Amino acid sequence: MVCVTGQRSCERLINHGAKRKKDDQKLFIVHCVQTGHNFMNTTFEADAIEYLFTCALLVNAELTIxxxxxxxxxxxxxxxxxxxxxxxxxxSPQDGADSFADKLALRLPDVELDVVRAARDR
Incomplete structure (x- = not known):
């Protein structure tokens, strides 16, 4: 499962997830937005959603919004x-126990979290 946000840089996360997927696994691309907010942090939501759909299609993944x-x-x-x-x-921009990944890890202790840093952070 690849969690993506409203940023165009999500393509690198999708490609990373595709490389990690085993042949017998299904790849899910999931974008979740809080009720009341724009899906893709832009007024051009249709274009952004089409972009995500295309990225998912290219790696034979299922896109869920x-x-x-x-x-x-x-x-x-x-x-x-x-x-x-x-x-x-x-x-996450916030490290430590308050990071999204750490909170997710607490909720899903049997799931491996692969946190991909931005190229400039490596």
Missing amino acids: LRADSVMDALVDFAVEHNVSVIVLGA
């Missing part, structure tokens, strides 16, 4: 429902 009051709850529920074993996500 969710809207929920709690992004964390929605992603946890999706991961459990689809028996996800690995989640690829970008690094």
